[in-house]
């Protein structure tokens with residue numbers, strides 16, 4: 001049920017999303033429906049003021065005016081088609097995004113044919129949607145034009161025209177749900193029969209060999225019978241449709257003809273009665289016929305395809321809104337994480353508090369889980385047990401602007417240097433902000449070497465270190481109060497690394513650095529040593545005293561001067 005609602009909501013959302021197009025469509029529709037308003041008046045005046053008084057020029061002038069209105073209507077009809085297309089395309093795009101995403105998720109990437117089938121359904125739905133919008137809109141504008149025409153030409157005639165018309169319309173609308181159901185039943189019976197026939201055709205030899213002819217015949221006979229019954233049921237509702245057309249479209253004509261003496265007594269001239277008949281026979285009946293035909297075919301098809309699309313592509317899980325953290329302090333409580341259900345945990349029951357403003361270096365042998373910790377704190381991974389909170393908010397739900405993670409391999413895209421440095425921001429004072437960040441991180445030399453902020457970058461032509469510098473400036477400019485550098489300076493020389501880290505330390509907020517060198521750890525306020533699933537936190541001196549592993553690691557690092 002909810003799936004069907006989603007598809008239904010897509011219909012109304014597509015209509016309301018382009019309000020200007022809708023207004024334009026309305027205005028063009030008024031022009032398109034002008035002949036429906038004019039026809040009764042023009043015919044009545046042509047007869048009464050022209051031909052009946054032996055003044056053919058006047059009569060012809062009225063008919064010519066009607067002709068001009070038809071020409072204008074033709075131009076307007078073209079514009080209406082363009083407006084309908086402009087509304088139908090976003091509807092198609094919405095559906096397409098929905099089915100491709102849903103089908104891929106459901107098919108797990110194994111069934112590309114499922115995507116092809118679904119996109120075909122979307123094309124059918126788009127065509128049906130455009131036809132329904134065109135039909136219903138045309139019907140509504142024509143009916144309003146005819147009613148206005150009758151009100152101004154022969155108001156008495158409304159009593160003869162409107163009741164049967166409304167009755168016919170109501171009869172048709174009441175039959176629509178049944179029509180949709182039976183059409184669907186007929187299509188399903190047809191598909192089942194086609195499937196069965198295909199199966200039989202492919203297995204004829206086996207049927208013959210196993211002597212299954214009679215049973216196969218009985219089964220096919222049953223399915224042919226089912227399909228015939230579905231076709232008969234559909235035909236019965238189709239009869240209701242024909243009755244609706246007769247009542248709504250032609251009964252008004254007969255009533256106006258039968259009521260001629262009464263209308264003449266009421267002071268209407270014969271020309272006005274012919275004009276009234278023109279309204280009913282030329283505008284109202286065809287409009288009802290168009291609606292009946294359009295909704296019976298396109299409306300039913302639209303409902304059926306939307307239902308199929310909804311059933312074949314389940315909706316994406318609703319994206320949860322991100323939350324703004326109160327601060328940038330980080331708390332891990334009893335966090336356990338493993339990459340697979342049968343893998344050994346990388347973190348096991350880890351408790352850790354990194355208060356706002358802290359500068360923490362994370363060290364440990366390769367594979368100890370440093371990057372995993374960085375990914376958990378940045379919310380890219382979720383713990384299997386326990387929780388990771390940033391400013392009181394679960395890390396995976398945090399507002400993306402509130403934290404930034406720079407991995408070892410920095411991302412640079414084809415664009416200007418300024419775009420790369422500022423991405424995704426475009427502040428008004430971009431130049432000043434860039435200058436400040438570039439100076440702080442120590443990247444001025446690179447900016448000049450690349451040819452300034454407006455230089456076009458070729459990512460492949462940059463060295464890994466240059467890409468890291470670009471990403472560091474980007475992170476520095478970001479509004480995030482929590483910065484996680486996961487070996488983000490590993491391709492820089494020690495001096496450049498020291499400058500960049502010092503800039504981030506001065507920047508404020510919480511800084512977590514997965515350290516690549518001892519100097520990086522020495523600059524931090526605290527050091528977190530990861531060793532298997534055991535972790536120890538302390539200063540360099542504390543760790544050197546209590547942890548042989550740390551002493552060993554520190555010994556292997558180059559003893560570079562601390563800046």
Ligand SMILES: Nc1ncnc2c1ncn2[C@@H]1O[C@H](COP(=O)(O)OP(=O)(O)OP(=O)(O)O)[C@@H](O)[C@H]1O
Pocket residue numbers: 339346364365366367368369370371372373
């Ligand atoms: N995507 C993954 N799928 C499965 N196992 C993974 C994945 N990423 C990491 N691991 C494993 O998890 C453990 C911790 O890896 P992690 O990358 O967090 O360690 P690290 O301390 O950052 O290592 P390094 O210093 O080499 O980058 C390792 O045993 C690693 O093989």
